[in-house]
Amino acid sequence: MPYKRGDAAALAFAxxxxxxxxxxxxxxxxxxARLTMMLRIFTAxxxxxxxxxxxxxRGEGLVIAAYEGQGHLLVSLGQHTLVERRRLADLAIPAAYASLQLRTKIGRLPDDGFTQAFRFGVRDPFTRYSLFGQAVQGAEQAPNLVPxxxxxxxxxxETYIGMLQSSQKSWARLEFRGPLIDWPLLAMLVGLHRAQEMPEDSDFALGPGTRFLQxxxxxxxxxxxAEA
Known part of the structure; x- marks a missing residue:
């Protein structure tokens, strides 16, 4: 059900x-909610x-907190196999980065600085060396090089969107065999734009798909x- 509702959000955005x-x-x-780890991170x-x-x-795990007093959730990546930890880290890092400007609104979370947590608090090697982990480090050192x-x-x-479009009947009816949006990539881009106000002509794209995400x-x- 969360994936179906995610598809509904994607269609609304598109x-x-x-x-x-x-x-x-x-x-x-x-x-x-009783969900798998993948679904927990997806909804987060x-x-x-x-x-x-x-x-x-946090260390080898995550703290996920909801607004409006809905509580928080502690998630440990260290309990999983190395293959699973790699996948989970690649999903979790963009979610954490998208929270860049939001963390101070959560009173239950110690605000010791997001970048400090990445530089010193994260022990999981997959978090440090994953593609998105490198992007976070790059955003601190040279924002224009992150893309x-x-x-x-x-x-x-872009290749994936091209494959979806190849089925013209399904594309015209907005019926897809997979998610329309790369959610971790969108979260990463949202984090980049929240971190700093960049001129629109600086947005990096390879085609209509990534131009839409940007x-x-x-x-x-x-x-x-605007709401702040």
Whole structure:
């Protein structure tokens, strides 16, 4: 069910209904729900994008906290196999980065600085050396070079969207065999735009798919700034 609701949020974003997409994405995370680890991080990612959930990296795990007094969840990556930890880290890092400007609103989370947590508090090697981990480090050192680290992910997304479009009947009916949005990549871009106000002509894209993600990330980050 969370994946279906994620698809609904993606369709709302793709058809220009940003507020509706944020409302759907922001309501997915439920701390008490019985979900797999993948689904927990998935719902937290969409919540971080929408601004209703804050994710922080802690040692070998995560702290996921929801607004509006819904509670928080402690997640340990160290309990999983190395293969699973690699996959989970690649999902969790963008969610944490999208929470960059939101962490201070969560009173239950110690605010010791997001970048400090990445530099010193994270012991998991997959978190440090994953593609998204490198992108976070690059954002601190040279923001304009971050898209170079992500260029492979951008290319994968453009190829994937091209495959979806190849079925013209399904594309016209908005019926897809997979997710329309690369949620971790969108979360990473939202985090980049929340971290700093960049001129629109600096947005890196390889085609219509990644141009759409950049535009969407910019609009979502701008909506959060307008509410602040």
């Amino acid at each position: 058809t220009g209904r940003i507020s509706a997409g944020l409302a759907i994405a922001g309501a997915l995370f439920e701390p008490q 990612t969409l919540g971080a994008i929408a601004g209703t959930v804050a994710v922080q990296m 170079i680290v992500l260029i492979g992910r951008f290319l994968e997304y 535009s969407l990330a910019r609009e979502i980050a701008g909506a959060a700034r």
